[in-house]
Amino acid sequence: MRNIPSIPNKEYKERVIKVQAAMKQEGFDLLLCYGNEAEPQFVRYFSNYWPSFETAGVLIPADGEPMLLIGPESYTYASDRSKIPDIRLLKAFRESSEPEYPGKKLDTFSALFAEIMNNQPIHRFGVAGLPLMTIGVYEALCEALSVKVEKADELVNNIRMHKTENELACMRAAARITAETFDYVRENIRVGMTEQQVAGLALGKMHELGAERESYPVWVLTGKGSNQAISRPRNKKIEKGDMTFIQIGARVDGYASSIGRPVVFGKATPEQKELIEVGYRAQADIIARLKAGVPACEIAKFHIENVTAMGYGNWLLYGPCHGNGTMEGEAPWIETNSDYLLEAGMAFCVDIFLGNAKTETGLRMEDVVCVTEDGCENLTNYPRELFEIDA
Numbered sequence: 001m002r003n004i005p006s007i008p009n010k011e012y013k014e015r016v017i018k019v020q021a022a023m024k025q026e027g028f029d030l031l032l033c034y035g036n037e038a039e040p041q042f043v044r045y046f047s048n049y050w051p052s053f054e055t056a057g058v059l060i061p062a063d064g065e066p067m068l069l070i071g072p073e074s075y076t077y078a079s080d081r082s083k084i085p086d087i088r089l090l091k092a093f094r095e096s097s098e099p100e101y102p103g104k105k106l107d108t109f110s111a112l113f114a115e116i117m118n119n120q121p122i123h124r125f126g127v128a129g130l131p132l133m134t135i136g137v138y139e140a141l142c143e144a145l146s147v148k149v150e151k152a153d154e155l156v157n158n159i160r161m162h163k164t165e166n167e168l169a170c171m172r173a174a175a176r177i178t179a180e181t182f183d184y185v186r187e188n189i190r191v192g193m194t195e196q197q198v199a200g201l202a203l204g205k206m207h208e209l210g211a212e213r214e215s216y217p218v219w220v221l222t223g224k225g226s227n228q229a230i231s232r233p234r235n236k237k238i239e240k241g242d243m244t245f246i247q248i249g250a251r252v253d254g255y256a257s258s259i260g261r262p263v264v265f266g267k268a269t270p271e272q273k274e275l276i277e278v279g280y281r282a283q284a285d286i287i288a289r290l291k292a293g294v295p296a297c298e299i300a301k302f303h304i305e306n307v308t309a310m311g312y313g314n315w316l317l318y319g320p321c322h323g324n325g326t327m328e329g330e331a332p333w334i335e336t337n338s339d340y341l342l343e344a345g346m347a348f349c350v351d352i353f354l355g356n357a358k359t360e361t362g363l364r365m366e367d368v369v370c371v372t373e374d375g376c377e378n379l380t381n382y383p384r385e386l387f388e389i390d391a
Contacts, residue, residue, distance in 0.1 A: 019156060019159060029117065034130070037055075045326055054071030069112070126151070170252045185202050189238070212254075216249055222245075243265075260351070260363075260366030292343055296335075300336045315355055323346070
């Protein structure tokens with residue numbers, strides 16, 4: 001069994017203390033960190049609980065201990081994983097098929113707010129993860145509150161965008177598993193396999209190597225359709241001559257990794273080879289410019305100018321970086337309107353996507369890096385080579 005790192009209990013408590021300080025500075029009395037199965041980051045960051053079927057929240061007062069709020073069916077699961085001992089069951093967090101649970105004793109928002117606030121009035125109430133919230137939970141909150149529900153994602157994002165050594169240890173482990181999984185897929189992928197079968201190779205291997213789950217739904221796109229920037233694998237066979245775009249990410253103790261590379265079945269055509277070279281060059285040029293103190297917007301503007309100068313400006317969709325940590329895609333993004341400076345400890349996916357609507361082909365070069373004072377650490381650092389597989 002591999003020695004897989006994890007976040008210690010002490011760090012979960014430190015996160016609560018940090019966000020409570022931010023809450024006091026902004027005047028928030030209560031913060032609800034909300035999440036679901038696909039986007040658990042705000043809940044998991046404070047509790048290590050990852051909801052399944054149901055949704056969940058961590059309720060944090062400006063002073064005092066937090067509560068983990070879960071749906072009616074998950075107590076045994078939550079009590080086995082949660083770093084927060086106080087766990088409460090609410091109907092509002094039930095699964096989307098909306099069972100009624102007649103006769104089951106459940107807490108209410110009103111009762112919990114009164115308890116955690118010691119019957120003191122609530123002046124400001126924030127939600128981290130508000131864009132994820134279902135209308136049912138939102139309506140239940142509004143019914144229980146006499147103040148406006150405010151978006152408070154930044155309170156948490158401003159803390160979690162600076163990675164600790166424990167977080168980086170998990171990210172490095174996820175990166176190693178992702179790289180070994182990518183090696184395994186390249187060694188075993190063959191003409192005639194379907195995209196779904198290739199995704200299966202990746203999923204089986206990453207779990208064998210110690211990943212808790214994938215970072216995101218693994219996808220493999222071959223030939224036409226590989227210009228889909230976000231996708232899922234199809235029941236489509238790989239054919240000789242195809243350029244196949246492979247995207248793999250493993251997760252360790254909640255922390256994500258990602259590697260994107262194309263492979264060609266047979267000898268790459270001049271067009272395929274040029275596109276791959278442009279992608280690699282664009283990614284290397286971005287990585288070379290990442291360091292503390294650099295304005296994020298300058299990185300994005302350079303990327304557009306650089307790829308355009310190489311003749312592929314009309315292949316751009318976004319870029320060139322987005323945050324990485326408890327999610328493969330988290331705040332902050334590096335965009336032309338970004339108004340912040342890069343800081344040491346910020347982690348990003350250097351995510352170079354190039355897609356052409358006319359040819360319906362494309363690729364992504366992706367690696368995970370962490371910004372340092374004088375550059376960046378490339379956590380995945382997968383080879384930038386022309387991967388040609390015998391067809």
